[in-house]
Amino acid sequence: MKISTSGLLDELKDIAEQHLHFAEILSLKSEHELNFRPSTDNWSTLECLEHLNRYGNFYIPEITNRIAASKTSPKDIFKPGILGNYFAKSMLPKEKLNKMKTFKTMNPIHSQLNKRVVDEFISRQKQLLELLEKAHHIDLGKTKTSISISKLIKLKLGDTFRFVIYHNVRHIEQIKRILTYKNKI
Numbered sequence: 001m002k003i004s005t006s007g008l009l010d011e012l013k014d015i016a017e018q019h020l021h022f023a024e025i026l027s028l029k030s031e032h033e034l035n036f037r038p039s040t041d042n043w044s045t046l047e048c049l050e051h052l053n054r055y056g057n058f059y060i061p062e063i064t065n066r067i068a069a070s071k072t073s074p075k076d077i078f079k080p081g082i083l084g085n086y087f088a089k090s091m092l093p094k095e096k097l098n099k100m101k102t103f104k105t106m107n108p109i110h111s112q113l114n115k116r117v118v119d120e121f122i123s124r125q126k127q128l129l130e131l132l133e134k135a136h137h138i139d140l141g142k143t144k145t146s147i148s149i150s151k152l153i154k155l156k157l158g159d160t161f162r163f164v165i166y167h168n169v170r171h172i173e174q175i176k177r178i179l180t181y182k183n184k185i
Contacts, residue, residue: 008158009161012162016168017129023125043174044113045175046113049121052171059145060124063157070142072138078140084162088166089166
């Protein structure tokens, strides 16, 4: 599979902008609404965002450093790696909910959270948009990043962007289901 680099970056930028806008709307809701969970073992809206923020705490600096250190020239075509493509696609929500196990350090369930979580997520989306813009000037295939579960595994930057943003898609969809459920009761 080959993807137009500019097309990929534009698509990911559009998704990140949608997430930024959605988070800005969430920031208008009360902490009570944002802490609502459908059941004791389901995450609240703030817990979903906190989970994404925890991943952002690793990936935003990692991507920033790799872009800054890259001496590569941009290529017109990005070819995903086998592992990176698998990770990225596995993050996208499916028609039938595909639950995934979360690492303990990334699981925010029953944390005491407030609206600062939303502000942090908004900040992360703005940083991600800046990084996507900078990525137009380097090779997304030759520039590699570590991943949060192992420093030994490296992914192409294009796959890392896809993974991070598709992971956001997954949990934004989860938040929409939480809010829909809350409005039904």
